[in-house]
Amino acid sequence: MGLLRMAARTAVVAGTATAVSGRVSRRQAARYDQKAEAEQYEQQQQYAAQQQYAQPAPPPPPPPAPEDESMAKLQQLAQLHSQGVLSDEEFSAAKAKLLGI
Amino acid sequence: MDEAEPYARLADVYDEVVVDPCYDRWAAYLHELWSSDHDGVQTVLDVCCGTGLMSAELTALGYRVVGVDRSPAMLARARHLLGPDAILAQQALPELTIGGVFDAVISTFDSLNYLSPNELGTSFSALGRRLRPGGWLVFDLHTDAMMQFTMNHPVVEGQSDGRRFVISSVVDVAARTCNTRIVMTRTDDGDIFSEQHAQHFFTDTEVRDALAAARFELVAITDEYTHTPADQSSLRATWSARRLAT
Secondary structure, X not given: OOHHHHHHHHHHHOHHHHHHHHHHHHHHOHHHHHHHHHHHHHHHHHHHHHHOOOOOOOOOOOOOOHHHHXXXXXXXXXXXXXXXXXXXXXXXXXXXXXXOO | OEEEOOOOOHHHOHHHHHOOXXXXXXXXHHHXXXXXXXXOOOEEEEEOOOOOHHHHHHHHOOOEEEEEEOOHHHHHHHHHHHOOOOEEEEOOOOOOOOOOOEEEEEEOOOHHHHOOHHHHHHHHXXXXXXXXXXXXXXXXXXXXXXXXXXXXXXXXXXXXXXXXXXXXXXXXXXXXXXXXXXXXXXXXXXXXXXXXEEEEOOOHHHHHHHHXXXXXXXXXXXXXXOOOEOOOOOOEEEXXXXXXXX
């Protein structure tokens, strides 16, 4: 399929959109740091290869304060959950990641 | 919200939103790999051909390609792309009822990750029966690094080609499975659908054993259709094997 690849691509392209979960999970799994760096390099390579086909990216918004960002993300998740977009299981997993628990 | 069968709705946006422009590079790799075969590779069975992008690349390189896929919606797209003369058939692994003997069988873009470990072995045997002795089986699979990446990014949101999407993944590390939900909304009219895709992360040993049991000789495991050997950072590993003569 390509959904996971699409996610991998988007996690880099979107930048701030997934910065929170990325940062939390990196803290949680410091031992994966090296791998994460390697992955990031690879994703950047993929991104660079894809750039010529992609729409020009809008300028990134100024990064909000980490607290606000977490809250906003959490509210977004809760909204997706209440809309039925995320299952209980998916919501719990995402929330745990976000809060670093 | 429309809860669709895998690919039933995704098919319409697959080429625009889901894939990257990777198939020309992947096809060039296969072309080079097969040029080393003195018996020559002319015929290719594209298993899980999807919208037909890979078949189209290989056809342009002069191969005679037959495509099969589980999803009628994806096959309809492939028909549109490849034209009325293309040979396409609806087939769902691990069953393979199509006949013929091919020089090579491919399955790209982690299609085989949709199978269970048992089904993988059965599928390899079925694919081997469609190959001449020395024929090639080339496929790619998600790696442990991809499993780790997915766990680190349980929810990813983005926008592409007038669609807003949310990809949420639940990884079961013990079972080595991943349930991925994609929800896609068309931004201009709010049309929304959801699909759930279940995949399995195979261990290296599982794949090696399944290949050996189906009488394949492993040639190489490389990083995503390159000549670089796959390592711990590879998100996608390309496996090349050949059917043993006996």
